[in-house]
Amino acid sequence: MLDIPPRVRVDVDALLAAQIDMGVCDAQARNAPVGKPTTMSAPRLPKVAGIDSTVPAPAHTAGPLAEVAPAPGALIQDRLAGWVSDLTTLHELIERLVRTATLDDGLAELLRAGSALVGARRGMAVLEPADGLGPATTVGLGLAHADLGSIETVPRSATSYGRLLDGLPDPGAHPDLLAEAGLDPRHREVAARLGYAASYALPLDGQVHGQGSGTAGESGTAFGTAGESGTADRLGAVVWLYDEPAEPNERQRHLIGHYVTYAAxxxxxxxxxQRARTQIATVAEELLPSRLPRVPGVQLAARHRTHPRGGGDWYDALPLPEGALGLAVGSVSGGGPSALAAMGRLRASLRAYAVMEGEDPVAVLSDLELLLRLTEPARTATALFAYAEPGLRKLVLAGAGHTPPLIVGERRTEYVETSLSAPLGMLSCWEAPSVEFSPEPGETVLLYTDGLLRRTGDPMDRAFARLHAAAASVPKADRADPGAIADHVLRTMLPEELDRPAEGEDVVILAARFE
Structure with missing residues (x-):
């Protein structure tokens, strides 16, 4: 039996108790004998595959390597990964931009994407083409109309976007407006009131410039300095506003520079x-009646929506002798300026024929058929002409390939049965019997073009059913107003397109309510 001194026994017991309470390694570190070599008490690494890791390495074995700098290939890979990420971001943002079809949507998307790229919360885009032909507009992001009005009260030469619009040099970036020396007092006041402390502006040039004109990081703009890019192609300017003193870094300037190039x-x-649409719409409106006539016994209303390329749908209401009224709607095949010109000639000719022989709608359309075959043999048209006597509440009408009228009243909503006929210009001699009917007091007769039906995208039989249901659902409070009836039909048939330009077809509705 071994004779263990009491002092050693106490130390061993204390060591075991410590191991139980705080773990083996901590206990060994705390209870290491004083004066013993550190190699004796140092924790030993575990053996791996039977090899004692504490055995000194042979002399020919290299020691632990110092920290090595990354290989050049790794740096290149990181840089390529960053480029790929930037290109992916630009691709997604540009895809969203090119899907916009109107100027307001395009400017709003430019502000939204740009704010994400430069890290700003608010901004404004000013569209002001240098040729002076318009359109001119201002769109804000995170700014109310009153805020935009306040910014526009600042002298133009004191703002970045104003200087860029005028072709004056401007650095684009103003990292701390309130601390900027020489800042216009009015600009300082508006900035403090609206709560922005820095701005970053870029010009919008209508022509896509090459990269040789400068980079965003070099000049603060996407196209070099503002003075280098002329104002001949200037569309406007865009500026983003920071809540705190800040400015985009070099990478952000590079990205926003490329994005603004494509956006412009x-x-x-x-x-x-938009200019083409405005011009075509202006010409189309000038070819149509500037106002509807006032004839006792009948109330008139018209709704006309022109195709962006300029369709040939038209309507007319012409006072005739003895208190009569001529009502007409029609459509010319094709689109663009040529269709508009043909529509103007056809409408003017029908007016002349209606004055001479309006009481016989068949004769009016027969003359129109002959004129169309002789003057424009390659074009066809549809037309409907009605000779109305409001005092007697009587209509006589004839149609050439046109959709039938619709009667809307308190007790009925039904189509007028008209004889089938080919469009004008498709027969050697057009002639079809006329139809006579008498609307009840308070009933409205709807004349319309087939664009109203085709715009729904449904087959024609379903489109006719939808039109009938829309007319039947007119509220009673609106049945005394032909304009309200036409608006209700449009909202019901084309709910998503009422406030946008027509895409694909013209739409014409002529409503006549008989008292």
């Missing part, structure tokens, strides 16, 4: 498209 080219196309 897209906005230039939208400007051209």
């Amino acid at each position: 080219a897209h906005l230039a196309r939208l400007v051209e498209l």
Whole structure:
């Protein structure tokens, strides 16, 4: 039996108790004998595959390596990964931008994407084409109309976007407006009131510039300095506002520079498209009645929506002798300026024939058929002409390939049965019997073009059923107003497109309510 001194026994017991309470390694570290070599008490690494890791390495074995710098290949891979990420971001943002079809939507998307790229919360885009032909507009992001009005009270030469619009040099980035020396007092006041402390502005040039004109990181703009890019192609300017002193870094400037380049080219196309739409709509409206006549016994209302390319749908209401009234709707095949011109000639000719022989709608359309075959043999048209006597509440009408009228009243909603006929220009001699009917007091007769039916995208039989249901659902409070009836039919038939330009078809509704 071994004779263990009491002091050693106490130390061993204390060591075991400590191991139980705080773990083996901590207990060994705390109860290491004083004066013993540190190699004796140092924790030993575990053996791996029977090899004692504490055995000194042979002399020919290298010691632990110092920290090695990353290989050049790793740096290149990281940089390529960053480029791929930036290109992916730009691709997604540009895809969203090119899906916009109107200027307001395009400017709003530009502000939204740009704010994400430069890290700003608010901004405004000012569209002001340098050629002076318009359109001119201002769109804000995170700014109310009153805020935009306040910013516009600042002298133009004191703002970044104003200087860019005027072709004056401007750094684009103003990282701390309130601390900027020489800041216009009015600008300082508006900035403090609206709560922005920094701004970053870029010009919108209508022409896509090459990268040789400068980079965003070098000049603060996507196209070099503002003075280098002329104002001939200037569409406007865009500025983002920071709540705190800040400015985009070099990478952000590079991204927003490329994005604004593509955005400006897209906005230039939208400007051209809107100008064309405005011109065509103006011509179309000038070819149609500027106002509807006032004839005792009948109330008139018309709704006309022109196709962006300029369709040939039209309507007319012409006072005739002895208190009569001529009502007409029609459509010319094709689109664009040529269709508009043909529509104007056809409408003017029908007016002349209606004055001479309006009481016989068949004769009016027969003359129109002959004129169309002789003057424009390659074009066809549909037309419906009604000779109305409001005092007698009597209508006589004839149609050439046109949709039948619809009667809307308190006790009935039904189509007028008309004889089938080919469109004008498709027969050697057009002639079809006329139809006579008498609307009840308070009933409204709807004349319309087939664009109203085709715009629904449904087959024609289903489109006719939808039109009938829309007319039957007119509220009683609106049945005394032909304009309200026409609006209700439009809202019901085309709920998502009422406030947008027609895409694909013209729409014409002429409503006549008989008292």
